[in-house]
Amino acid sequence: MLIETYISLLDNIGPWVFWNTRDMSFIDNFHSYFGIQDLFLMTLGILLYRQIRKTDNKALRLTGVILFILLFFYFFPDFAATFEAQRVLYFEKENNEMIEGFNLLYVWGRFPTYWLCGILIVVIDKLIRKNALQQRI
Numbered sequence: 001m002l003i004e005t006y007i008s009l010l011d012n013i014g015p016w017v018f019w020n021t022r023d024m025s026f027i028d029n030f031h032s033y034f035g036i037q038d039l040f041l042m043t044l045g046i047l048l049y050r051q052i053r054k055t056d057n058k059a060l061r062l063t064g065v066i067l068f069i070l071l072f073f074y075f076f077p078d079f080a081a082t083f084e085a086q087r088v089l090y091f092e093k094e095n096n097e098m099i100e101g102f103n104l105l106y107v108w109g110r111f112p113t114y115w116l117c118g119i120l121i122v123v124i125d126k127l128i129r130k131n132a133l134q135q136r137i
Helices: 002-017 025-031 036-054 058-095 101-136
Strands: none
Touching: 036 058, 036 101, 058 101
């Protein structure tokens, strides 16, 4: 049900967010690893984590941590994978290219990528805070 919602949303906004970057080599090289949706979702996740760290209310902090975990371990990678699959299908229609299994195989890599990024956000923040605390002493 959630994927159908993503697909209907992307069908409506697809022409505005699916950019053909084949003629721009730097952007195309970057886009082969991360899309604009990944940058947006990562920024949103980092901002959420910063807000979680700032709050003093324990109930609100627990809710934020649960939301952070749900976003990075299910919702963000699910949306990113659906976005990439729809982007491939959109350009298949635009450029009359054939889709094969390897065109969409990397989409499954979105899940461990987001899991790793979510963990790295927490670990890097802990290391920075620990280092800042040691420098104050």
